[in-house]
Amino acid sequence: MVRRHLPLVGHAVRETMSRVPGHVNRDDLTSAGMMALVQAAQSFDPTRGAAFSTHASTRIRGAIVDELRGLDWASRSVRRRARQVDDTRGRIAATLGRPAEDHEVAAALGIGTSELSAHREDVARASVVSLQGFDETGIDDLLPAHTVTPADEIEQRERVAYLHDAVEHLPERLRVVVEGYFFRDLPMAELAAELGVSESRISQLRAEAIVLMRGAMNAALEPELAERHDRPQGCAARRKEAYYASVASNRSFAARLTHTHVASHTA
16 A cells, blocks of 8 residues: 555655755655655554545645754744844944954854854855745645646746846856855855955855845735835945846746746756
């Protein structure tokens, strides 16, 4: 029975992976789904009238939810720590009248500078998770419905294409940081050396890039969430609007779908 219904696990994992951030490990979800399938076979009672596939799909879905909730808890823990670091940095800056150095922040928190640097990288990854919707969407909403419609697939492909365009049209230095950190897995120290800046500056550039990318995607896909500028005629607002426009106009709707279709078959 388990062997015959293995495709249920593959389907659930495949469809879930299309909706969650790239850092989510496929093997972890598969393992959780396989265990749930075995448990479903052990607990199945045919006298209740439900088909085994329905019973197993429910158990598999629940196991994947639990696995994703573990990741969601970790990202929330990182954000709590980030607030603590930011508060500490702000207090030191207010006291000294200048930006706080990393060693001062680390000392105030009772940790080493290497631990502070590792925490900064965790925050960066959690930020991209948020950009892709993991933190701001309910875990259950990230899972596929029992039936994924063609419209769902098209929407997902369009969103991925916009994300590609948002990276491509970033100002050069921000694009280097995003591509290096998230796509090439370069440590912050290496990126800092490449650009001739401090690690804290790399962190600032990465955060700036994430804000820009989120703004561009909201402007294109969810205008009600788009940022409203206090000074719409200011230089910063005009630069943002120009960036948003370049992302939105980079490809036609058909070209976006073609782009993601080709990418998915060549990955």
